[in-house]
Amino acid sequence: LGMSRVEIRRKFDEITAFAEIDKFLDTPVKRYSSGMYVRLAFAVAAHLEPEILIVDEVLAVGDAEFQKKCLGKMEDVSTKEGRTVILVSHQMPAIQNLCNRCVMMERGRLIMDGTTEEVVNAYMSKGTELAQGGLTDRSDRAGKGDVRVTSIDLRDEDGNIIHEAIAGNNVIVSLGYSVKEGQTLNDCIVCVEICKDLKKFFALSSGLVDRRKLQLSGEGRIDFLVPDWPLSGGRYQVNIYIESDRQPQDFLNDASAIEVIDGDYYGSGKLHHEGWQGMHVLVKHSWELHRTA
Known part of the structure; x- marks a missing residue:
């Protein structure tokens, strides 16, 4: 760890408290969940007092x-101890709050180096451009590829394609898919x-709302019905994910853009209310007054 035995003893309690693993000190590390392991790793690294601290997606x-x-x-x-922190992340709020310089990487290549504001704006613009394009030629998707999402549409309750979702209306998010010829995929989950x-507002999943087994073959579409569409006006991005037998098949950020x-x-x-236009998530609610005096 780069620390002497005396330093380890001195910082042991501080590290375990920071990682919030006090109750699991007798549990072998190999039995830790991935989240617990990353928390412990960050706590150890942060207390090593290195000249350069590299943090890769710890906020995930x-x-x-x-x-x-x-x-x-x-x-x-960074600020109080005067050391260098390299933060690798897709979370723009964290980058904007912590960093005074940014670089943007794509497939291991440096494509931009500049101020935080410049690079974040470029990154967000790039995502919007990708979302506006078609899915067929997208090479930035991950997964085995036995099934691919081929289209993303909005539909009304009758199945007709619509161009915008209206806040408060029932809306169907429709994903077209294509499975490799001759294959049948079992235990599929579509999300x-x-x-x-770059902020996630809500997620839809075929694996959460019921216990039906989803089997995919050939071509078709999966429709997610969203009652009372809960977002106010604006342009939103869509990320998609498909797995079968717990193996990722198709994963793509900024797969499409939808208008609300x-x-x-x-x-x-x-x-x-006037001046509250920046709010996006809408929740049905009611209120009552109860007087106590």
Whole structure:
């Protein structure tokens, strides 16, 4: 670890407390979950006092409180202790808060080096350009490839293709797919993420809403019905994922872009208060007044 026995003893309690594994000290590390392992690895690395700390997607695991601790620790290492932190991440808010210089990589190649604002804007623009293109020629997708998503559409309840989702209306997100000829894929799960400005707003999954087994072959489409579309107006990006027998088959970020327009979501003629236009997630609710005196 690069520390003497005395240093290890001195920092042991601090490391285990930071990683929040106090209750699992007697458990072999090989039995830790992936999240616990990454938390421990970050805690050890952060307390080594290295000249350069490289953090690769650590914010992808752990709950919100642990992520907040990681951000605080990286900020302390960088600003208070004067050491270099290299943060590898797709989470733009963290990058914008911590970094004063950014580089953008694509397939191992450096394609941009500049200020945080410049690179983040370029990265977001690139995602939008990809989402506006077709799926057939996309080479940035991952997975085995026995099945591919071939189209993404919005439909109304009658199955007709629509060009925009209206807040408060029932909307179908429709994914066309194609399986390699002669193959049948078992125990499939199909997922869709709806994002905006690199923030995930909600996800749809065939594996969460019921226990039916999904088998895919040939060509077809999978429709996800979203009652009372819960997002206000704007352009959103779509990420897609398909697996079979727990093996990733197709994974693609910025697979498509969808347009949402404001509607009478609450049935009150109002969608937001004046000055609240930046809010995107809509929730049906009611209220009552109970006087106690």
